[in-house]
Amino acid sequence: MPSPEARDFALTLVRKAEQDETILAKLLGDPAAADEMLGFHLQQAVEKRLKAVLAFREIDFKRSHSIAYLTTLLEQNDVGLPACRDQIEALSPWAGDARYEDDYEGALDRPTVPGLVDMMANWSDELMEMTTWLALTARLLQSFAREGVYDHVALLVQRRLEAFVIHVTVDGSAWVGSIDDLMVQVLVGSFDLRQGEVVSAVPSDQPKTMGDGLASVAADTFEYLNAKQVLLLVRSGKSFSFMWWHVTPERMLTADAPSDSLSAVLLELDRTASSPGVGALPEKPDPDVRFSAGVVHMLTDDERASMEAQLEAFREKFGRDPKPEDPIFFDPEADEPELMSREKFGRIVAMAEEFGATEYSKRMAAAKVRAGMVARADADQPAPYDEVNPVPILLALANAVDVEGDGLARCLHAAVHAWAEGHLAAPGHPEPAATDVPLHVPPFPDPASDGERLEAVLAIARERAEDGGSEVAAMVVAAGLAWELGWQRGLECEGCAVEHADGPFARAMRRGEIGISFAPILSAPKTGAAS
Amino acid sequence: MTTATERATIERAGRALIEAVEVPSKVILFGSPSPDDASGEGDYKFLVIEQEVHDRFGEMARLGALLGRLLIPAEVVVIDADQAEHAGVAKGSLIHRALSQGRVIAQS
Numbered sequence: 001m002p003s004p005e006a007r008d009f010a011l012t013l014v015r016k017a018e019q020d021e022t023i024l025a026k027l028l029g030d031p032a033a034a035d036e037m038l039g040f041h042l043q044q045a046v047e048k049r050l051k052a053v054l055a056f057r058e059i060d061f062k063r064s065h066s067i068a069y070l071t072t073l074l075e076q077n078d079v080g081l082p083a084c085r086d087q088i089e090a091l092s093p094w095a096g097d098a099r100y101e102d103d104y105e106g107a108l109d110r111p112t113v114p115g116l117v118d119m120m121a122n123w124s125d126e127l128m129e130m131t132t133w134l135a136l137t138a139r140l141l142q143s144f145a146r147e148g149v150y151d152h153v154a155l156l157v158q159r160r161l162e163a164f165v166i167h168v169t170v171d172g173s174a175w176v177g178s179i180d181d182l183m184v185q186v187l188v189g190s191f192d193l194r195q196g197e198v199v200s201a202v203p204s205d206q207p208k209t210m211g212d213g214l215a216s217v218a219a220d221t222f223e224y225l226n227a228k229q230v231l232l233l234v235r236s237g238k239s240f241s242f243m244w245w246h247v248t249p250e251r252m253l254t255a256d257a258p259s260d261s262l263s264a265v266l267l268e269l270d271r272t273a274s275s276p277g278v279g280a281l282p283e284k285p286d287p288d289v290r291f292s293a294g295v296v297h298m299l300t301d302d303e304r305a306s307m308e309a310q311l312e313a314f315r316e317k318f319g320r321d322p323k324p325e326d327p328i329f330f331d332p333e334a335d336e337p338e339l340m341s342r343e344k345f346g347r348i349v350a351m352a353e354e355f356g357a358t359e360y361s362k363r364m365a366a367a368k369v370r371a372g373m374v375a376r377a378d379a380d381q382p383a384p385y386d387e388v389n390p391v392p393i394l395l396a397l398a399n400a401v402d403v404e405g406d407g408l409a410r411c412l413h414a415a416v417h418a419w420a421e422g423h424l425a426a427p428g429h430p431e432p433a434a435t436d437v438p439l440h441v442p443p444f445p446d447p448a449s450d451g452e453r454l455e456a457v458l459a460i461a462r463e464r465a466e467d468g469g470s471e472v473a474a475m476v477v478a479a480g481l482a483w484e485l486g487w488q489r490g491l492e493c494e495g496c497a498v499e500h501a502d503g504p505f506a507r508a509m510r511r512g513e514i515g516i517s518f519a520p521i522l523s524a525p526k527t528g529a530a531s
Numbered sequence: 532m533t534t535a536t537e538r539a540t541i542e543r544a545g546r547a548l549i550e551a552v553e554v555p556s557k558v559i560l561f562g563s564p565s566p567d568d569a570s571g572e573g574d575y576k577f578l579v580i581e582q583e584v585h586d587r588f589g590e591m592a593r594l595g596a597l598l599g600r601l602l603i604p605a606e607v608v609v610i611d612a613d614q615a616e617h618a619g620v621a622k623g624s625l626i627h628r629a630l631s632q633g634r635v636i637a638q639s
Contacts, residue, residue, distance in 0.1 A: 062564070064574050065606065068599020076602070089599065090592040096606040097576070098591070101625055107588040 002056050010056035010128060017048035017124075021117050028113055035108040039094035042113055043067070046088045047095065049124040053079060056128045065095040082123040084116055400475055411461040411478040415454060418479035419445045419486035426490025443493065445486070457481045537563065541575070544603050545637035548579055551597055554639045556581045561633030564604075575605040577636075578629040584611040 002010065020041040027033040027041075043065070050070040054061045059077050061070065068089040071081055082088070093099065094108075318337060331338045400414035423443040445454050461478035541560055548558045562576030575598075584590055587609055594607040610618065610626060618626045 062573070062604050064604030066574060066595055066599040066604045068596035069602060069604040070599075072600050072602055089596040090589070092595045092599070092606070093588055093591040096591070096595075096608070097625055098606070098608045102587070104588050 002058055006055055006058045010052045013048045013052035013055060014124065014128070017045045017052065017121075020045035020048065021121070024113060024117060028110060035105050035110075036094070036099055038110070038113070039091065039104065039108045040099065042108070042116065043091040043094040045117060046091055046120055049120045050074065053124050053127045065092055067092045079127065082119055084119050087112070087116060088120070400479075407474060408458060408462065411458055411475050412454075414475040414479040415457050415461070415482035416444050418483040419450075419454070419489075422483035422486030422488075423490040423493065424486075425483075426487050426493065443486070443489070445482075445489070450485075450489070453485050454482065457485065540603055541636055543601065544575060544577065544598055544605060547597060547601060547603075548577060548594055548607070549637040549639050551594060552579060552581050552639075553583075556639055557635055558637040559629055559633040560636045561629035562606075573604075575603060576629075577605055577607045578626065578633060579607060579609045580612060580615045581609065582612050584609055 023041050024038060024045065027038060046067060047065060047070065050067065051061060054070065054074060057074075057077065057079060059073065059079075061073055064070065071085055071089060075081055094104075313332075314337070317332065400410045400417070403410045403413045420443055445451075447454075457478050460481060461474040541563065545558045545560070549556060557580045559578040559580070560575065561578055562574075564573045564575065577594075577598075579590075579594060581590070590609045591607055594609065595605060598605040598607065608625065608629065614626070615630065618624065621627055
């Protein structure tokens with residue numbers, strides 16, 4: 001990881017590149033805009049992206065406009081170059097002094113410009129680890145948890161964290177996407193967003209812990225989901241897009257054309273909101289707020305799969321296709337199609353948080369709801385989900401991301417740490433119990449007695465990865481499942497030496513500074529699902 | 532003052548450029564990063580005069596990339612012999628400055 005100074009410098013260069021990219025996006029289709037102006041901004045955007053990566057990697061460079069010099073410098077430092085290397089190296093003359101005196105009209109191949117811009121943005125984002133959203137989120141939350149302030153959330157905007165998506169509302173029924181959209185609510189609800197910048201931090205009456213914040217936000221999210229319109233934020237390669245989604249009477253999801261910049265959206269909001277300036281983002285979308293002519297939003301594959309899974313569940317439950325008046329997200333325990341209650345919805349959200357935050361894991365949670373597996377509130381032991389604090393799990397994930405070895409090793413690391421957190425979250429653990437039994441401190445899974453269960457968790461995580469998911473998603477699944485297993489072990493536990501659970505050793509374990517070896521499990525053959 | 536390293540860099544650039552263009556041609560250095568400047572950095576500036584140039588922008592891009600891949604940060608301006616004769620007359624212009632104040636570092 002780069003030093004904070006290097007990272008800040010690199011991010012400044014990225015923001016400067018985005019300014020050039022914004023101008024390009026606005027002027028590219030304008031025949032009155034000269035090639036020289038567009039070529040200059042294209043060269044500048046590329047130059048700054050390259051310099052951002054150099055800065056991020058802490059490689060010194062001269063203040064040159066020569067793209068080939070910058071790419072070669074990267075190459076010599078073993079940094080992989082974008083596939084468009086030859087194309088971008090030919091851009092250097094656009095920034096040269098000679099441009100003042102020559103006519104280069106026609107020299108710019110305009111149709112190729114958007115592709116080059118996107119390729120460079122994706123390339124630099126990837127090299128600057130800006131696309132591993134969960135890892136970055138977790139790292140930010142580490143800082144957040146340590147310092148207990150919301151300022152770091154601003155970084156989520158500044159560092160253009162990936163995808164905050166999917167609030168779908170249909171006839172008051174609800175489906176929640178990833179934990180990211182909760183973060184969106186945090187952002188939208190907690191910051192005064194004006195003129196493209198985060199200009200103030202959270203008000204003093206806002207929750208001060210991440211767990212509280214998410215719980216509060218989940219409730220707010222439900223309110224949003226019951227609206228007919230939803231504010232949607234999507235990270236699209238190089239920037240956030242903001243749009244309102246609408247639900248038509250025909251159950252079509254429609255969205256206004258996305259705005260390509262935060263500042264453009266905010267300007268529009270300023271123009272349409274009744275009280276421009278502070279609080280320009282309304283608590284709920286105003287039906288009259290529109291940015292441009294409406295377009296039908298195409299569902300992503302993941303969204304479509306979610307909807308189709310829900311449709312299939314409806315057929316299984318009721319033996320027929322849903323009618324127009326039937327809710328899409330129905331109560332799985334009701335004999336007739338009924339809208340899922342707010343309480344049950346809250347339970348799904350809490351479960352999803354426990355599982356760790358992916359769309360996949362939320363679908364798993366929803367599947368459990370449908371299968372009647374979430375009646376834990378009625379079971380002997382109360383469901384733990386209301387008290388789940390996602391921060392320790394995210395911390396475990398953040399540490400796991402840096403673990404050397406293959407993806408399975410990282411999943412295992414996430415799993416054993418989440419297991420320990422689940423164990424410590426079980427009832428009875430806040431107070432130390434008197435026991436003579438030697439126990440792990442903190443209570444990690446025992447390879448002898450827990451190895452089989454942990455192996456099953458890893459098998460599910462592996463399936464997740466093989467199912468087209470990312471490694472991070474697999475880690476999240478592993479962590480979520482292991483947390484639950486750890487919690488169950490905690491219920492059986494007569495009491496562990498929790499007086500040391502916050503000691504230096506335990507804290508070092510949580511920080512990932514002390515390794516844990518589960519070599520037999522790593523080498524075990526693939527097995528089926530968890531028992 | 533030009534250091535030995537800079538002299539070597541300039542010589543290397545001149546050789547690379549003159550070998551990359553048709554004979555006869557000329558390479559003029561008319562700007563270089565000044566070691567006295569606090570920023571101390573920037574691009575070398577070369578004017579390459581070729582007998583004929585069909586795609587001037589493309590030729591500047593090609594020669595600039597050639598030096599860049601040698602890790603020589605440079606702007607390469609290309610003109611043909613006819614331009615050298617006429618464009619250089621306009622005082623204050625880049626080419627006038629290059630022709631009047633630059634020095635030839637390679638020719639063929």
